[in-house]
Amino acid sequence: AQTVTQSQPEMSVQEAETVTLSCTYDTSESDYYLFWYKQPPSRQMILVIRQEAYKQQNATENRFSVNFQKAAKSFSLKISDSQLGDAAMYFCAYSRGARSGNMLTFGGGTRLMVKP
């Protein structure tokens, strides 16, 4: 079974600075996808960024980027120029390849606090 681990229950960052959230996963599959979701107090899960395992290039979405280390099974999220609106729970998630139906396996989450 696939597992996703987030070892940082809480992280804190000063506004405008950079923070990195860690995630490791375990799988024997070769075709899979990795995601970071943000869950603000409103509870709605919002996709932040995705990475296809077959792509070597790290994904980037504006201030958000990932460091995907396939051999180490590591998938960290870097948030640059942190903003107050970035404060939320962040979940790392794994999904097997498209034909599997795409059920998501989530980590336990990291609470990010942004200090003004």
Added chain:
Amino acid sequence: DAGVTQSPTHLIKTRGQQVTLRCSPKSGHDTVSWYQQALGQGPQFIFQYYEEEERQRGNFPDRFSGHQFPNYSSELNVNALLLGDSALYLCASRSRERQRFSYEQYFGPGTRLTVT
């Protein structure tokens, strides 16, 4: 374009009772997944519906059942409620047509179920 909607927002039930939660997928989506998110934890996959059939199931007992209607909306039913069923129940939808693009799962705001 309406996103994923869920009803009700909050629900309080007593142990042993039965509950039905509802989800309407995002316009154009035909696949619905349900997740249970206990307080302070990451979501756990319950099951997925496509073409009105359960396609995948997570590690949940038969007390959890579902249904998908011809208009793609879905219901989650939980029988013989236990205190441990108290959680946020999230619905996510995607289009099966874009098989390769598994990242396109959109989440609803969830239903908070409290069992007393």
